[in-house]
Amino acid sequence: MPNFDDFQQANASFASSFQDGDKPMPPARKALVITCMDARIHPEKALGVAIGDIHVVRNAGGRAVDAVRSVTISQQLLGTEEIYVIHHTDCGMLTFSSDQLRGIVKERLGHEDHTHYHEFSDLEASVRDDVKLLKESALVRPGTAIRGGIYDVTTGKVAWLQ
């Protein structure tokens, strides 16, 4: 694994100056951020949060549909009260259809694939859809404050939706 030695070395250096070993399990800021797995997003840096501050859920696209299990645990067991859904410019989810990807899986891996990959064609609509999904979910606390935003990978700026 080409990156393993680098990760191991970097982690040893990180641990050697680690000073946050006393933080409790519940997030200090009582907030949860849902965002994309994209390599260009470092959510803690982009929002200025410290170790122990917020829960971060990430998946392809930052889709809420994959996040409900985590949100329920975060709210009901660990006391988070606010949710931020942040998608981003130049997202891979804008570049393919589930049909196309199922075709690629069939061709390369030799399996029939029935996955819905939850791609989208309109970035702002995808954020609004995910905020709505969470607001309407039977497993999300009614009245939870949920805010959507779009991270610009070229500027590092989050544009918050109204």
Place this chain on the structure above:
Amino acid sequence: MPNFDDFQQANASFASSFQDGDKPMPPARKALVITCMDARIHPEKALGVAIGDIHVVRNAGGRAVDAVRSVTISQQLLGTEEIYVIHHTDCGMLTFSSDQLRGIVKERLGHEDHTHYHEFSDLEASVRDDVKLLKESALVRPGTAIRGGIYDVTTGKVAWLQ
């Protein structure tokens, strides 16, 4: 939303000195990390990776079962080749059962809940189970190098499993 102003201010400051606006969509290090949403884990810091380097998927526990859709997109469309599954000490997933949480949901939200919350009682076994799930998944490229590890929230150190 109590954190909103802080996040907005911190992001403005982050963006004002942002210099990584030219990174391409595919992760430079061709690696994907799956880890927990826990607030005490800042994966990029802990592994010493830069903006644009790796995909990061996070959910409650860092469970692979929620990550397969993202792994498929990451491998088939964005060229990642290695996967690291990192669970951690003092994980919330060690502290409850799905039955208990369904009871809490029923009591507080008034809904019957049939979610499997994917909690675990043995930390090392949960990592090995998730590595196995990925290795055996029809949607993960055969032969993918997958390594499991446990992050110690008190020391910042990752112990890699053999």
